[in-house]
Amino acid sequence: MEDMRIPEGMEELYQDLDRILITGEEIQQQVRELGKRITRDYAGKKPVMICILKGASIFFADLIREIGLPLSVDFMAISSYGSATKSTGVVRILKDLDKDILDRDVIVVEDIVDSGITLNYLMSILKQRGAKTLKVAALLDKPARRKVKDLVVDYSCFDIPDAFVVGYGLDYDQVYRNLPDIGALSPTVYEGK
Numbered sequence: 114m115e116d117m118r119i120p121e122g123m124e125e126l127y128q129d130l131d132r133i134l135i136t137g138e139e140i141q142q143q144v145r146e147l148g149k150r151i152t153r154d155y156a157g158k159k160p161v162m163i164c165i166l167k168g169a170s171i172f173f174a175d176l177i178r179e180i181g182l183p184l185s186v187d188f189m190a191i192s193s194y195g196s197a198t199k200s201t202g203v204v205r206i207l208k209d210l211d212k213d214i215l216d217r218d219v220i221v222v223e224d225i226v227d228s229g230i231t232l233n234y235l236m237s238i239l240k241q242r243g244a245k246t247l248k249v250a251a252l253l254d255k256p257a258r259r260k261v262k263d264l265v266v267d268y269s270c271f272d273i274p275d276a277f278v279v280g281y282g283l284d285y286d287q288v289y290r291n292l293p294d295i296g297a298l299s300p301t302v303y304e305g306k
């Protein structure tokens with residue numbers, strides 16, 4: 114804990130972390146790189162960027178400001194049934210897109226791909242709606258936990274080990290989304306729940 118650089122006034126929230134995995138500065142650097150890559154890959158196109166609420170909201174806000182294209186944005190909220198730290202694969206749409214994605218170049222922006230079950234389900238729904246192209250940009254990837262083996266994560270910023278992480282949009286029980294860094298939540302916080 115001594116080597117954690119805790120932002121002033123955030124001591125209480127950081128108390129529940131075992132360690133900081135990725136600092137806010139490291140995130141910004143990778144997000145900038147990803148923005149440049151997407152700008153190059155979609156040159157001449159007008160992609161629709163879909164933010165998967167709520168986890169991807171902070172990543173999304175930073176990422177789109179690093180992309181130099183006439184993109185448009187839309188939002189979708191889904192919930193996967195399961196416990197707070199594991200998903201089951203059944204996805205419910207809580208808020209659907211405002212606009213049709215037929216014949217559009219679509220980039221889905223997700224916070225984290227863990228088992229891959231949620232994203233796989235979501236992609237199959239979006240595919241049926243006739244997007245011209247459909248890709249995924251995820252902030253974090255936990256490849257060791259993947260259950261859907263053939264799931265392609267087109268863009269990701271960081272591969273992380275098998276730990277439950279919070280911060281920069283990611284939550285545990287709706288808390289910790291506002292941490293500027295990404296940290297491993299101490300198991301004592303969720304054990305026995």
Ligand code: IMP
Nearest residue numbers: 200226227228229230231277278283284
């Ligand atoms: P999957 O279906 O197992 O890939 O789970 C994906 C969803 O579970 C993500 O969109 C997150 O909302 C949540 N999730 C998975 N791992 C973590 C984590 O380490 N911290 C916070 N949320 C997580």
Ligand code: MG
Nearest residue numbers: 167168283284
């Ligand atoms: Mg979540």
